[in-house]
Amino acid sequence: DAGVTQSPTHLIKTRGQHVTLRCSPISGHKSVSWYQQVLGQGPQFIFQYYEKEERGRGNFPDRFSARQFPNYSSELNVNALLLGDSALYLCASSLALSEAFFGQGTRLTVV
């Protein structure tokens, strides 16, 4: 069975640009969450979506947004990129109140 898949794996953007990161959950999982992991730190919660509705938001600016599609895949969008947005962005899916399964992440570099 396919795990959580994220695309792209690596991305380089310029300050001020916009970026879209994509995530496909494990088949049957209806919940998707996004995390930002800056080098040397633990992941920080950004968003959670369940059944296409936002169920939680972390302490991130409005430049960060996300959505979940009818097939439960998800996109994370970041506008007006800053150097500090450089990080590994992790997507996780879950069946219910259980363990989260993480994808391999998208490494975003802002230059």
Place this chain on the structure above:
Amino acid sequence: AQSVTQPDIHITVSEGASLELRCNYSYGATPYLFWYVQSPGQGLQLLLKYFSGDTLVQGIKGFEAEFKRSQSSFNLRKPSVHWSDAAEYFCALSQGAQKLVFGQGTRLTINP
């Protein structure tokens, strides 16, 4: 506020030696607790989880962890480490379905 503290940023042990990674948490109720492992540039793999019941939980790769409510701790242990265990280890608690709060991580180095 909910938080997770991993006091040791970096630990080095010899191959074959025992291992204990510390994790302390702050949470108003009984938390759901997790240990994840991350290899360089990779995503997170779940080692084990504690939801309720037996306070000693067994995980994959020979790891175990013990939940101690009185000490607000959830330490990870392995009796004999292998070179392949070298990685970053994260303790996390759940505030509700999938909203995880992570510690800063402990980097484990294995000496041959």
